[in-house]
Amino acid sequence: xxxxxxxxxxxxxxxxxxxxxxxxxxxxxxxxxxxxxxxxxxxxxxxxxxxxxxxxxxxxxxxxxxxxxxxxxxxxxxxxxxxxxxxxxxxxxxxxxxxxxxxxxxxxxxxxxxxxxxxxxxxxxxxxxxxxxxxxxxxxxxxxxxxxxxxxxxxxxxxxxxxxxxxxxxxxxxxxxxxxxxxxxxxxxxxxxxxxxxxxxxxxxxxxxxxxxxxxxxxxxxxxxxxxxxxxxxxxxxxxxxxxxxxxxxxxxxxxxxx
Amino acid sequence: xxxxxxxxxxxxxxxxxxxxxxxxxxxxxxxxxxxxxxxxxxxxxxxxxxxxxxxxxxxxxxxxxxxxxxxxxxxxxxxxxxxxxxxxxxxxxxxxxxxxxxxxxxxxxxxxxxxxxxxxxxxxxxxxxxxxxxxxxxxxxxxxxxxxxxxxxxxxxxxxxxxxxxxxxxxxxxxxxxxxxxxxxxxxxxxxxxxxxxxxxxxxxxxxxxxxxxxxxxxxxxxxxxxxxxxxxxxxxxxxxxxxxxxxxxxxxxxxx
Numbered sequence: 001x002x003x004x005x006x007x008x009x010x011x012x013x014x015x016x017x018x019x020x021x022x023x024x025x026x027x028x029x030x031x032x033x034x035x036x037x038x039x040x041x042x043x044x045x046x047x048x049x050x051x052x053x054x055x056x057x058x059x060x061x062x063x064x065x066x067x068x069x070x071x072x073x074x075x076x077x078x079x080x081x082x083x084x085x086x087x088x089x090x091x092x093x094x095x096x097x098x099x100x101x102x103x104x105x106x107x108x109x110x111x112x113x114x115x116x117x118x119x120x121x122x123x124x125x126x127x128x129x130x131x132x133x134x135x136x137x138x139x140x141x142x143x144x145x146x147x148x149x150x151x152x153x154x155x156x157x158x159x160x161x162x163x164x165x166x167x168x169x170x171x172x173x174x175x176x177x178x179x180x181x182x183x184x185x186x187x188x189x190x191x192x193x194x195x196x197x198x199x200x201x202x203x204x205x206x207x208x209x210x211x212x213x214x215x216x217x218x219x220x221x222x223x224x225x226x227x228x229x230x231x232x233x234x235x236x237x238x239x240x241x242x243x244x245x246x247x248x249x250x251x252x253x254x255x256x257x258x259x
Numbered sequence: 260x261x262x263x264x265x266x267x268x269x270x271x272x273x274x275x276x277x278x279x280x281x282x283x284x285x286x287x288x289x290x291x292x293x294x295x296x297x298x299x300x301x302x303x304x305x306x307x308x309x310x311x312x313x314x315x316x317x318x319x320x321x322x323x324x325x326x327x328x329x330x331x332x333x334x335x336x337x338x339x340x341x342x343x344x345x346x347x348x349x350x351x352x353x354x355x356x357x358x359x360x361x362x363x364x365x366x367x368x369x370x371x372x373x374x375x376x377x378x379x380x381x382x383x384x385x386x387x388x389x390x391x392x393x394x395x396x397x398x399x400x401x402x403x404x405x406x407x408x409x410x411x412x413x414x415x416x417x418x419x420x421x422x423x424x425x426x427x428x429x430x431x432x433x434x435x436x437x438x439x440x441x442x443x444x445x446x447x448x449x450x451x452x453x454x455x456x457x458x459x460x461x462x463x464x465x466x467x468x469x470x471x472x473x474x475x476x477x478x479x480x481x482x483x484x485x486x487x488x489x490x491x492x493x494x495x496x497x498x499x500x501x502x503x504x505x506x507x508x509x510x511x512x513x514x515x516x
């Protein structure tokens with residue numbers, strides 16, 4: 001048995017991962033590259049994506065970093081155009097950037113709401129929309145994965161607006177799956193639960209003894225997920241191994257949403 | 260390039276209901292990913308064909324006949340697996356029947372048969388596999404084949420849907436109780452597939468059904484048995500190390516719309 005299983009092989013495919021400067025996105029990008037894809041790593045700040053790209057290239061993969069503010073449609077257009085120019089096509093889009101602040105819902109301001117819905121839902125919509133448009137023009141199908149959250153399904157304290165944005169992502173995935181199935185574009189979500197690597201704006205909420213106790217009590221696996229544990233699910237979802245899966249939300253949460 | 264996250268070399272798997280259809284494809288796929296596979300079911304001649312395919316691929320398989328509704332047979336299957344291959348790492352509990360009848364006409368016997376085969380025997384197989392995995396202390400992965408019929412209603416599938424809804428919830432309970440043993444428990448939920456299970460053929464092989472599937476499934480087609488392979492390998496492998504208690508439809512988008 002070789003370790004090269006063609007079902008999961010992404011050789012010859014070109015991917016973009018947003019929010020790939022660190023954390024889950026960086027590990028997803030590394031996983032896709034290890035499975036053979038050429039990967040554009042994107043994020044607002046250049047430092048993180050340069051490190052992610054360097055790590056992939058040092059490991060023998062192919063990666064290129066493009067700084068992009070995913071909340072600006074013109075910048076996402078540029079990201080996709082540059083990817084296609086450099087690699088020839090866009091086959092895999094992983095929309096992973098996001099914000100995760102938490103606040104008592106009675107104290108959430110319009111600005112808080114606009115920021116989270118704007119980044120987690122609206123800009124995810126635009127990234128998926130533009131990627132889908134490119135894939136439809138290419139005419140050879142594709143795979144889109146949007147990073148959602150277990151908070152799309154179950155309530156977590158302080159996550160009223162974050163949960164709303166991710167609930168929207170789950171439904172967006174179902175909608176796009178339906179609209180783009182005739183173009184052989186599969187659209188799915190992955191829904192991480194508590195992970196080691198918290199996203200922008202969450203560390204003060206998550207690194208407390210109360211949260212550690214909560215995780216011990218409410219997550220069957222009794223621990224947070226590791227960022228690397230997102231790589232396998234993403235590779236699976238975008239590969240031919242998932243050829244009959246679309247419109248699905250894959251929970252990677254140690255059983256959190258099952259209990 | 261490496262897909263080693265999905266490599267099952269050194270693992271031992273049992274697949275029930277693997278004499279034909281989805282189970283046969285799953286068994287062959289797991290063996291292709293490196294696992295030593297026991298193909299298990301009631302009909303020896305079917306199992307032999309499944310085993311022959313795997314061996315022809317250059318991989319390892321063993322056929323064991325068993326009746327999934329007998330706890331003693333489940334135990335014998337699992338013990339013979341461990342005797343032959345040394346341990347038990349992956350149990351794919353895939354056997355089942357499909358029967359369609361208007362809910363108001365279902366008899367006690369029909370209800371009992373459906374629940375016995377599709378729910379109770381899945382529980383027993385899962386439980387006995389879990390006992391052995393827990394004793395080994397090296398973790399494991401249990402995968403139940405459920406159905407989109409666990410999530411949404413289909414005409415005349417009330418007993419089937421009830422059994423499969425039970426399987427989904429059993430999966431969550433197993434996942435919770437077995438997590439301390441590092442045993443992950445998940446479900447694959449096939450939608451309309453090209454291969455039909457025992458008892459479901461005549462209902463599905465009609466032009467009307469093909470048209471219905473085209474209209475109601477975003478991907479506008481049935482799934483192929485081989486399309487269950489990737490999901491099962493994923494859930495059985497280290498690639499899914501933080502995935503447990505998850506219900507994974509493999510349905511061309513059917514339940515999304």
